[in-house]
Structure formats: C-alpha cells, structure tokens
Amino acid sequence: MPRDRSLSRGCVLCHQGAKMVLFVTGLCPRSCWYCPLSRERKGKDVIYANEKRIHTPEEAAGVARLMSAFGTGITGGEPLIVLDRVQQFSRHLKTEFGESHHIHLYTGIAPGREQLLDLQGLVDEIRMHPPYETWDRILESGYKEAACTAREMGFSVGIEVPSLPGIGSLEVMLPFLDFLNINELEWGETNAGAMRERRLVPEDGVHNAVSGARGWAKSLISRQKVHWCSSRFKDSVQLRKRLLRVARNTARPFDQITRDGTVLYGTLENGGVVPPLFRQLEPDMYEVREGAIETAWWVITEFSDQLAGEKSIVERYPDRGLVVEVTPVA
Ligand code: SF4
Numbered sequence: 001m002p003r004d005r006s007l008s009r010g011c012v013l014c015h016q017g018a019k020m021v022l023f024v025t026g027l028c029p030r031s032c033w034y035c036p037l038s039r040e041r042k043g044k045d046v047i048y049a050n051e052k053r054i055h056t057p058e059e060a061a062g063v064a065r066l067m068s069a070f071g072t073g074i075t076g077g078e079p080l081i082v083l084d085r086v087q088q089f090s091r092h093l094k095t096e097f098g099e100s101h102h103i104h105l106y107t108g109i110a111p112g113r114e115q116l117l118d119l120q121g122l123v124d125e126i127r128m129h130p131p132y133e134t135w136d137r138i139l140e141s142g143y144k145e146a147a148c149t150a151r152e153m154g155f156s157v158g159i160e161v162p163s164l165p166g167i168g169s170l171e172v173m174l175p176f177l178d179f180l181n182i183n184e185l186e187w188g189e190t191n192a193g194a195m196r197e198r199r200l201v202p203e204d205g206v207h208n209a210v211s212g213a214r215g216w217a218k219s220l221i222s223r224q225k226v227h228w229c230s231s232r233f234k235d236s237v238q239l240r241k242r243l244l245r246v247a248r249n250t251a252r253p254f255d256q257i258t259r260d261g262t263v264l265y266g267t268l269e270n271g272g273v274v275p276p277l278f279r280q281l282e283p284d285m286y287e288v289r290e291g292a293i294e295t296a297w298w299v300i301t302e303f304s305d306q307l308a309g310e311k312s313i314v315e316r317y318p319d320r321g322l323v324v325e326v327t328p329v330a
Contacts, residue, residue, distance in 0.1 A: 007227055008156055008179045010073060010104035010125045017241025018070040019102075022060055023048040024085050028078040030108055030131060033194040034162055036186055037077070045082075050242070051321055057092030064093065064101075066319055067245040071102030074123070080107050083118055090122035106160065110142035116150055126150050127160040127181065135161075135169045147176045162186070163213040163228075167220065174225055182220065184231040185213040207231050247318035253284045254296035255318075262315050262324055266300030268293040270309030277306055304329050 013019045026041040035042070047054050049063035064072065072093055079086050090103050104125035111119070111126065119126075134141040143159070150157045158179035159170060167182065174180060186208040187195055195201075195210065203209040209231035214221075221228045243261025255263040268275070272291045278299075286295040297313045304311055311329040316322060 008104070008125055008158055008181070009102055010071065010127075010156075011179075011181065011227060011229075013071045013102055014073065014238055015241075016070070017238060017243075017245050018068070019104075019242075020060070020064045020067060020069040020072045021048075021050055022072050022074045022089060023076060024074055024079045024089065025077040025082045027081055028076060028108065029081065030078070032132065033198075034132075034164065034185060034191050036162075036188045037190060038188070039190060041077070042190055047085075050246075051317065052319075057089045060089055061092060061096045064097065066249050067242060068249060069097070069101070069245075071104070074103060074105045076106070078108055079105055080109050080111065080115060083115065087118060087122055090119075094122060110146035111150065112146070113149055113153075116146075116153055116155070119155075120153060123155070125156040125158070127158050129161055130159065132164060132166075135166055138170060138173055144173065144176050147173070151176075151178070163217040165216050167217050171220060171223065174223065177225060180220070180223075180226045181229060182217045182226065183229045185210040186231050207235065243317060246321075250319045252287065252294075253282070254286065254294075254299075256297060257318075258315070261318065263318050264297050264313060264315050266295050266297040266329070267312050267314055268295070268300060268307055268309050269311075270307075275307055277303055300329050 010019065023041065024047055026037060026044040026046055049060045052063055054060055054063065074086055086105065093101055093103065103123050104127055105119065105123045106127045106129060108129045108131065110128060128143055128146065130138060130141060130143045147157045156178045158177050158181060159173060160181040160183065161167065162183045162185045164185060170180060187202045187210055188208065201211050203211045217228060220226050240261045247257045247261050247263055251257050251263055255265050257263055269292045272288045272293065274288065274293060278286050281299070286293055300307070300311050300313065313327045313329060314323060315325045
C-alpha cells in the first residue's frame with residue numbers, strides 16, 4: 001500500500017500501534033469546552049504510560065518495553081508546564097531505546113525559542129493545539145512564528161486539533177507546517193454537558209464520534225499535509241494493535257490472545273489450593289494469584305463439574321489491565 005504522504009512519522013508509528021502514550025500531567029491552564037480528559041486525570045498532576053499510573057522514567061521505559069514501542073507520544077494536560085519532567089522522561093527513553101525512539105509532543109502553547117532549545121535532541125515532532133478562539137485569526141497568533149522557528153531548528157511541526165465548526169480557517173497555516181492532523185470530535189464523560197449545550201449529539205450508540213464532525217473538516221481533508229483521524233480508527237486499529245503488541249510480550253502460556261488484543265483466561269476462587277486434577281497439566285498451565293487459581297479458560301469450562309469453588313472466564317487488557325468482562329461458569 002502506498003505510504004500516506006500526509007502522515008507524520010509519529011502517525012506512521014501510531015498506526016502500527018507502536019507508540020506509547022505518555023500522559024505527563026493532567027494540569028492545564030486552559031479550559032476548552034470539548035476537553036476529552038477523564039475525571040481521573042483532568043486537573044490532576046498524575047502520570048500515566050498508556051493506561052498505567054506511573055511515577056518515574058524507569059517505569060515509563062518498562063511499559064514501552066512491554067509493548068516493544070518504537071516511539072512515544074507525550075500528552076496531557078499541558079506538557080510544557082512540566083517541562084523538566086518532559087525532558088527527564090524523554091532523555092531516559094532516548095537513552096534506553098536509542099535516538100531512533102521517536103518522540104512527539106502535544107502542546108496547547110506556541111513554544112518560544114527558549115522552550116524549543118530545551119526540547120532539542122529530546123523531542124522529534126511538535127504538535128500544537130491552538131485555542132479554538134484563535135482559529136479565525138491564526139496567522140496573527142504566535143503559532144505561525146512558533147511553527148517557523150521550530151522547523152528552522154529541525155523539528156517536524158504540525159497542528160493537531162479536534163474537528164470543530166470553523167476548522168477551515170486553519171488552512172492558511174498549511175504552508176508553515178509539515179502536517180495538520182484533525183481528530184474527529186469525541187463525546188466523553190467530562191464534556192457531555194458542554195456538547196449538549198451546543199446541541200451536539202453522538203453519531204451512534206457504539207462510538208464516541210460526534211455527529212457532523214467529519215463535515216466541518218470536509219474542505220480540508222483532501223488537502224496535502226492534512227490527515228483525518230477518525231474515532232473509529234483510534235478504537236479499532238490504533239488501540240487494538242497496541243494491545244496486541246503488549247499481549248504478545250506478556251501473555252502466559254495459558255492466556256488466549258483475542259483478535260482485539262485482549263486476553264482470555266479462567267479463574268477458580270478456592271483459596272489458592274491447587275486441585276489434584278491440575279497435577280496432570282504442565283506446570284506453566286496454571287498460576288496461583290491473589291488466592292485464586294488462574295488457568296486456560298477451557299480447563300475451567302471442560303472440568304467445571306470436578307472443580308469446587310467459584311469459576312469464571314475473564315477477558316481483560318493484557319498485562320493485568322482493564323477487565324472487559326467476567327463470565328461466571330456454572
Ligand atoms: S488544551 Fe487540551 S488538556 Fe487543556 S483544556 Fe484544552 S483540550 Fe483539555
């Protein structure tokens with residue numbers, strides 16, 4: 001398949017599910033009505049690597065290793081209000097995985113030369129998110145100058161914004177950018193009220209996309225350097241591929257990896273006593289965890305009547321991530 005020329009290097013790796021998402025802080029001086037941050041993260045000075053709460057650069061490297069990451073996307077909140085942290089984490093990731101570990105950084109701020117100097121050699125790509133109120137006079141804002149300065153200094157530079165009415169005004173920035181990424185506007189737990197106030201509605205009951213979001217960006221989508229990132233794509237390709245990478249590195253011999261990148265296994269709640277039946281299994285086909293026995297889902301269903309205790313099949317994100325479903329077995 002020919003390479004999509006509007007895609008930045010960061011996006012190419014993201015398409016492969018090979019980018020770790022490093023959320024460096026939930027603090028942000030802005031209050032965009034469409035802000036997608038969850039309650040768990042918004043306004044809190046917390047750090048996450050993918051879905052895992054972490055505290056140190058070493059932990060971030062551990063998460064990157066588990067997914068065989070080729071790069072990292074640094075996001076927030078506003079990463080530049082914790083510039084020292086961005087430097088510390090980026091430096092560690094580049095040291096651990098080499099210069100080729102591609103790092104892109106989101107920021108709502110138009111970075112000045114001083115800030116860019118602090119990021120040089122640590123961050124490869126800068127994705128600016130100018131405030132919505134500036135879009136109709138974007139050339140007069142500081143974002144054009146920031147883009148030109150950053151490009152002169154060797155960064156790849158783009159704008160990345162959600163699709164909102166009036167997004168066509170950003171077209172005038174294209175000559176000064178390497179790319180313009182448009183994310184389909186998404187409905188979330190913290191922005192639902194603001195969406196309703198503006199009479200916006202979700203497109204369907206399955207995805208988070210907001211109805212009409214693609215139409216607002218229509219005049220831009222066909223332009224060179226412009227890339228449209230749909231909500232459906234993020235869920236069905238980006239996340240799935242990332243989960244698959246983690247699952248392949250972390251699944252136990254008895255975990256079944258699903259097409260969605262989740263893992264399936266069976267549990268027996270019996271106080272952690274290994275039933276005699278399990279002696280017939282290879283030793284790596286079961287594990288005692290938190291007072292329960294975990295094994296292949298088919299062991300639980302096939303020998304259910306010979307196993308005393310509560311039995312269930314668990315589907316969850318790999319590396320003991322989010323539990324998607326627990327199905328009791330009679
Ligand atoms: S700049 Fe980003 S993190 Fe900050 S309020 Fe706006 S959408 Fe939320």
